[in-house]
Amino acid sequence: MKPRQIKSRPMMLVLLLALAGCQTTPDRLPRAEPAPAPSCYFPTQGVAGEEVLRQSVALLEQWEFELDNTDTALGLISASRERELIGYYDPYDGDYGSGVRVFGGLGLGLGHRSSIGLGLGFGGGIGQRPVESERVSVLVHNDHVRVSRDIRRFDHLRDLRESRSASDDDFCRRFQSALPAFDTGSRL
Incomplete structure (x- = not known):
């Protein structure tokens, strides 16, 4: 039996090296996809x-965003808003069935006294709804304004399920036209 073990070890090593060679590194760094619209x-x-920043803050607050960070020296504003998603279907929720995570266990202890224990607990998610978080950043630099927006969706357990760049043409055009300094006659 020993000669067979000796032959299988080099074969196993070759197989592991072959599998290790299949791993590759990414050919590019992550980037926003889809790319931000030119109107952003x-x-x-x-x-x-400073005036563009002031008007942007007022507009975001009017659209029910809450300011997260502002840095006027950098010309940067960051704001977000969150809303419940009623009726949102989570395609990844099949792992948990009804959405209740159950933790439990059975223990048997033999010591000074014999005991049997059963533990059962329910995880979070009962009575909670999925939410959508929308973040917007405005950067004013070198006489230009850059608007970026992303949307993230969380399931009822607050696990991230979807994330995407939402710097689309529609949002950026509405944002620009709603600023008094760039008013073209249309409002949100």
Whole structure:
């Protein structure tokens, strides 16, 4: 039996090396996909950067965003809003059936006294709804405004299920036209 073991070890080593060679590194760094729309980058049209930032803050608050961070020295604003998703179907929720995570166990202890224990607990998610989190950042730099937006969806257990760049043409055009400095007559 020993000669067979000796022959299988080199074969196992060759197989492991072959599998290790199948691993590759990414050929590029992660990037926003889809790419931001060209309308998400526009000139300030001679309006002072501080004024664009002030109007952007007012607009985001009007659209029920909450400010997360502001740095006027950098010309950056970050805001977010969250809403419940009623009736949202999570295609990945099949792993948990009804959405209840169950933890439990059976223990048997033999010591000074014999005991048998049964533990059963229910995880989070009961009575919670899936939510959508929308984040918007506005950067005013070198007489240009850059708007970026992303949307993330969380299931009822607050596990991230979807994430995407949402810097689309529609949102950026509505944002730009709603700023008083860039008013073209249309409002949200």
